[in-house]
Amino acid sequence: MTTLSVDPKANGAKAAAPGKTRAETALARFHEEDRLGEGLDANILAGLWPFMRPHAKWLVLSLVLLLLGSGLAVLQPWLMGRTFDAFEHPDAARTLMQMGALILVLKLVEQSIAFPQVYLMQLAGARASGDLRAHVFRFLHTRKLGFFDRTPVGRLVTRVTNDVDAINEMFASGTLNAIGDLVRLVLIIVVMLRRDWQLALITFVAVPPVALGVMWTRRRIRDAFREIRVKTARMNAYLNEQISGMAVVQAYAREEQSALEFDDINEAYRQANNRSIVFDAALDAAIELVQSLCIAAVLWYAGVRSLSDRVSFGTLVTFVAYIEMFFIPIRDLSARMTQLQSALAGAERIFQLLDNKDEDAPVPAAAAEGQAEKKDDTIAFELDHVDFEYKPGVPILRDVSIHAGKGEKIALVGATGAGKTTVASLLLRLYEAKQGSVRVFGRDVRNAPRDELRKSFAVVPQEVFLFPGTIASNIAAGDVEVDRARVVRALERIGALDLFERREGGLEAKVEERGSNFSAGERQLIAFARALYRDPPILVLDEATANIDSDTEARLQKAVWAAMQGRTALIIAHRLSTIRAVDRIVVFHKGRVVEQGSHETLLAQGGAYARLYQLQFSRTEAHAAE
Numbered sequence: 353m354t355t356l357s358v359d360p361k362a363n364g365a366k367a368a369a370p371g372k373t374r375a376e377t378a379l380a381r382f383h384e385e386d387r388l389g390e391g392l393d394a395n396i397l398a399g400l401w402p403f404m405r406p407h408a409k410w411l412v413l414s415l416v417l418l419l420l421g422s423g424l425a426v427l428q429p430w431l432m433g434r435t436f437d438a439f440e441h442p443d444a445a446r447t448l449m450q451m452g453a454l455i456l457v458l459k460l461v462e463q464s465i466a467f468p469q470v471y472l473m474q475l476a477g478a479r480a481s482g483d484l485r486a487h488v489f490r491f492l493h494t495r496k497l498g499f500f501d502r503t504p505v506g507r508l509v510t511r512v513t514n515d516v517d518a519i520n521e522m523f524a525s526g527t528l529n530a531i532g533d534l535v536r537l538v539l540i541i542v543v544m545l546r547r548d549w550q551l552a553l554i555t556f557v558a559v560p561p562v563a564l565g566v567m568w569t570r571r572r573i574r575d576a577f578r579e580i581r582v583k584t585a586r587m588n589a590y591l592n593e594q595i596s597g598m599a600v601v602q603a604y605a606r607e608e609q610s611a612l613e614f615d616d617i618n619e620a621y622r623q624a625n626n627r628s629i630v631f632d633a634a635l636d637a638a639i640e641l642v643q644s645l646c647i648a649a650v651l652w653y654a655g656v657r658s659l660s661d662r663v664s665f666g667t668l669v670t671f672v673a674y675i676e677m678f679f680i681p682i683r684d685l686s687a688r689m690t691q692l693q694s695a696l697a698g699a700e701r702i703f704q705l706l707d708n709k710d711e712d713a714p715v716p717a718a719a720a721e722g723q724a725e726k727k728d729d730t731i732a733f734e735l736d737h738v739d740f741e742y743k744p745g746v747p748i749l750r751d752v753s754i755h756a757g758k759g760e761k762i763a764l765v766g767a768t769g770a771g772k773t774t775v776a777s778l779l780l781r782l783y784e785a786k787q788g789s790v791r792v793f794g795r796d797v798r799n800a801p802r803d804e805l806r807k808s809f810a811v812v813p814q815e816v817f818l819f820p821g822t823i824a825s826n827i828a829a830g831d832v833e834v835d836r837a838r839v840v841r842a843l844e845r846i847g848a849l850d851l852f853e854r855r856e857g858g859l860e861a862k863v864e865e866r867g868s869n870f871s872a873g874e875r876q877l878i879a880f881a882r883a884l885y886r887d888p889p890i891l892v893l894d895e896a897t898a899n900i901d902s903d904t905e906a907r908l909q910k911a912v913w914a915a916m917q918g919r920t921a922l923i924i925a926h927r928l929s930t931i932r933a934v935d936r937i938v939v940f941h942k943g944r945v946v947e948q949g950s951h952e953t954l955l956a957q958g959g960a961y962a963r964l965y966q967l968q969f970s971r972t973e974a975h976a977a978e
């Protein structure tokens with residue numbers, strides 16, 4: 353069972369932040385969106401490097417082009433100034449034509465390197481983040497199931513999508529162009545100072561207030577973005593809940609109520625967006641204002657100074673052009689810094705995930721001490737004095753010992769929550785016993801290679817999971833090439849071939865997401881066919897408790913029989929017909945085995961099994977009488 357609980361300890365418990373509801377704080381923690389790195393962490397950059405390295409050549413080429421482009425951009429206003437100054441010389445016409453041609457060439461070169469520069473940067477970023485995404489996804493496959501119980505699904509999805517996207521965005525939105533911005537800024541400062549240091553200083557006076565203003569506004573914009581992410585997370589969580597629970601919403605006529613709740617969430621999201629737009633627009637307007645003020649100040653001062661020392665027309669043209677270029681990098685630098693921090697925060701969260709040590713090792717290390725292998729050719733599987741808990745301190749199985757000889761059919765019965773499904777999970781080493789040992793064909797499961805162990809089992813779970821594809825591809829799950837003849841044979845053996853062939857599209861009929869276009873009974877039949885297709889030595893069957901129509905019931909019974917033939921079976925049994933058919937029944941109560949024996953023996957004992965049986969029997973009788 354996967355829980356979506358938020359463990360306050362794991363996430364650093366703290367009271368709800370001021371101005372936020374408890375739910376928002378919990379959601380923010382759940383999605384960990386509040387954590388945005390404040391600085392540049394060399395370790396994180398080093399962690400990203402292995403993913404960047406194969407594409408570094410494109411990145412380096414892009415950076416070279418970027419520097420070249422910055423140089424060319426700064427050169428042009430300077431040349432323009434020189435051109436205007438040439439008016440005062442006698443051969444102005446020739447100089448004008450030459451400079452015009454030169455500026456044209458420079459502009460063309462600048463524009464033509466802009467495309468490969470952006471393209472190569474994005475190419476390197478997209479490839480590196482693609483590799484990282486694939487790496488995280490493969491990493492998830494290697495985790496033990498317990499890890500997925502503890503980690504909310506939404507968080508894992510965010511790691512693979514949003515966090516990797518944040519890194520990609522660093523390249524796509526030109527965060528690394530900050531290097532070009534810096535170079536451009538320094539070049540402009542140098543050229544301005546050399547051209548006319550007094551006019552340059554007038555411009556630079558505006559830098560400290562602009563820098564402070566930009567930093568202040570950026571902080572507000574960053575807060576607004578953080579707020580947007582929390583609100584997006586809230587909206588996603590709500591939509592997820594509402595769409596998954598649509599049947600309940602409609603059945604209980606909660607549409608109006610849900611629409612009102614959604615309006616609130618939508619409004620909060622819209623307001624958060626609004627804030628970021630307001631600050632962004634204000635920043636742009638303020639920068640333009642400062643530019644105009646600087647130009648006016650420079651012109652005014654040039655006028656004042658010209659009374660004694662004339663400022664050339666070319667110098668004024670150069671300064672006006674530089675002032676227009678000057679504040680844009682200052683504005684962009686802080687935005688790019690924020691983007692970089694967000695990318696690094698994403699990377700940090702990904703690396704935290706990749707640090708997880710819950711590896712479901714394909715080939716486990718040596719057996720735990722003292723758990724010697726017992727070779728007994730007659731035993732298929734065995735639990736030997738097993739204790740187990742999902743969460744520390746909450747025992748689920750206590751001193752459980754069960755064994756099944758080869759070909760033997762064992763049924764587990766007991767109240768719901770008694771621990772029957774857990775036994776099956778331990779056999780497959782989806783979880784590991786706390787005490788005692790679990791052996792399959794005499795081998796401790798902790799010693800068995802994962803693939804080999806799981807190949808010994810076919811599992812028909814209570815809730816059958818179907819993948820999008822076709823009926824045939826679902827029956828042949830795990831095989832890349834579907835062996836159609838085997839699929840047909842498997843369906844024939846459980847007597848369900850006609851049922852599926854009758855459907856439009858036959859065995860190639862499309863299976864929708866999670867098999868939603870199949871009934872519970874049909875899904876179970878597909879799972880039985882899957883088991884027969886694999887033909888493993890041990891069958892684990894967790895019977896569905898859901899009520900199904902009598903035709904499907906009959907088919908399922910046939911399927912159970914067919915699937916059990918010639919193999920060892922562990923059945924978590926709910927149906928009387930199945931219980932009677934097995935060799936031995938193991939009765940569970942609160943995680944302990946309380947009785948074991950054949951149906952007749954246990955009935956004669958008149959204990960827990962006899963009571964359970966009577967209860968079911970009377971219910972079945974009543975049902976039949978209806």
Ligand SMILES: Nc1ncnc2c1ncn2[C@@H]1O[C@H](COP(=O)(O)OP(=O)(O)OP(=O)(O)O)[C@@H](O)[C@H]1O
Nearest residue numbers: 353354501742748767768769770771772773774775
């Ligand atoms: N992944 C999990 N994490 C934490 N607790 C779990 C998990 N899976 C099951 N449990 C708990 O372990 C106990 C035993 O569950 P199990 O599924 O083995 O019961 P069961 O006997 O198969 O029940 P049912 O007949 O309803 O299928 C239950 O109390 C359940 O809440």
